[in-house]
Amino acid sequence: MPSYEKFAQVYDKMGSDDFSIKMFKYSQRILTGLRYRPKSVLDLACGTGTAAVMWAKKNIETFGIDGSAHMLETAKRKARAEKVSLTLSKQPLTAFSLPKQVDLVSCYFDSLNYLLNINDLTAAFRSARRVLHDDGYFIFDVNTPEAMKTLWDNQTYADENEDLAWIWKNVYFPRAKQAEVQATFFVRQGKVWERFDETHAERGYGPREVKSALKSAGFKTVNIYDCLTFKKPNRKTVRIAVVAKKES
Ligand SMILES: C[S@@+](CC[C@H](N)C(=O)[O-])C[C@H]1O[C@@H](n2cnc3c(N)ncnc32)[C@H](O)[C@@H]1O
Structure with a gap:
């Protein structure tokens, strides 16, 4: 993967970590609304580990997966500095696994948009389903074609x-x-x-495409929002937030 090499050194300095902080807080509100308290989380495409560290600080067992060794190196340093334990591994979004199943998968900040066709997106959803406990949730955002x-x-x-x-x-x-x-x-x-x-x-993905890929991967779409709000997306929506539940 030619991207996210040297960029990893400056990613947080550019303020690129801000969005996952917002998504983490937004996810807390979503989970409160669902009355769901995960005890274990995978932050998929964890990048420099911002959200993963935040999950771990809540005493949640936290895994992080990313395809960039450079981003994972930064995540490892950040976890050490924050004195939290993360289980990190370098794996592709299209085919990943964990040593155990988790209650929640989070995936923030365009990461799934890096999958450039619907087959790869569906493959990522299938892997997410495999690593989730029955009735576990998957929360992510994607940029739309808009x-x-x-x-x-x-x-x-x-x-x-x-x-x-x-x-x-x-x-x-x-x-x-x-x-x-x-x-x-x-x-x-x-x-x-x-x-x-x-x-x-x-690649941009709209609500309909995402919903259909989730269905074929064995997820039920619980809600799709105009990202960072609790409003329905409309034609002008540039980013959607998706809450999906593993169908057992
Ligand atoms: C925009 S960054 C988001 C990182 C982190 N989630 C955040 O919110 O700061 C996208 C991340 O996706 C990872 N990524 C992109 N394509 C990938 C792929 N095919 N397999 C694994 N990771 C990938 C990159 O290495 C990068 O860390």
């Missing part, structure tokens, strides 16, 4: 601070519902700036 069209097409985003600057150039391919990002980073290393580049590709 996000790709309005936020990603021909848009350039840039920002900088004292030690870091980045430029994201996006293009959208509507037929494939896919967007590509050329990301350029400049990181201060003493008196010089190091440049590195990464390409990221994401």
